[in-house]
Amino acid sequence: MSDTLLDKNKIWQQIDDEKENMLQLWQELVNVDCGSGNKAGVDFIAQKIEAILKTLGFATTQVEFEKAGNTLVGKIGDTSKDFIVLLGHMDTVFKDGTVAERPFKIVDGKACGPGCLDMKGGIVIMLTALKVLLANNYSKHGIKVILAGDEEVAHYLSNASETILAESKGALAAFNFETGFLDQGVVTRRKGRYEFTMEAYGRGAHVGNDPQSGRSAII
Numbered sequence: 001m002s003d004t005l006l007d008k009n010k011i012w013q014q015i016d017d018e019k020e021n022m023l024q025l026w027q028e029l030v031n032v033d034c035g036s037g038n039k040a041g042v043d044f045i046a047q048k049i050e051a052i053l054k055t056l057g058f059a060t061t062q063v064e065f066e067k068a069g070n071t072l073v074g075k076i077g078d079t080s081k082d083f084i085v086l087l088g089h090m091d092t093v094f095k096d097g098t099v100a101e102r103p104f105k106i107v108d109g110k111a112c113g114p115g116c117l118d119m120k121g122g123i124v125i126m127l128t129a130l131k132v133l134l135a136n137n138y139s140k141h142g143i144k145v146i147l148a149g150d151e152e153v154a155h156y157l158s159n160a161s162e163t164i165l166a167e168s169k170g171a172l173a174a175f176n177f178e179t180g181f182l183d184q185g186v187v188t189r190r191k192g193r194y195e196f197t198m199e200a201y202g203r204g205a206h207v208g209n210d211p212q213s214g215r216s217a218i219i
């Protein structure tokens, strides 16, 4: 089937049919302690996702880090140019033991559990979209999946950001599967973050009796 003739109604139906599988996978990904500091937990998730990508036909590699969760890269189709990048991360901000305290559950139609929102849900959506697209013989663009293992701590114990930049070179577009906003809009940019250290020097003096001898470190 040519890509321009993908039957959207059929695809929506196929996605709906995946609902139980999605919930199952979501639960499996949430019910593993994998805070950024838990390399074993993050790497376990990476292996699990890697296995799924392989069944979809992806060639996969893991960029291994000693102290941070690995970065998983999967490729399918022609990824030499004009390919699509699907981006995300596998770590969470939660400490070990959180899964035992509050495992995945659905309350009043809403799923909750550590990392449910950020961003195991996004990963499930990504993998399901790939499954359905590839089942419909999508091949218009090559696709690269890049999942970092230490995003929540800004890759400070790895060089995952360099891997992401290098693997994304030549891409036509990149879609990040992080949580969006409540209005369901497509988020096209995010604010950045920069960390630096400043040293300030002042001169101490009594603020009431002798302020003129002091120098404010802040000013």
Ligand SMILES: [Zn+2]
Residues within 6 Å of the ligand: 089, 118, 119, 151, 178, 179
């Ligand atoms: Zn996130």
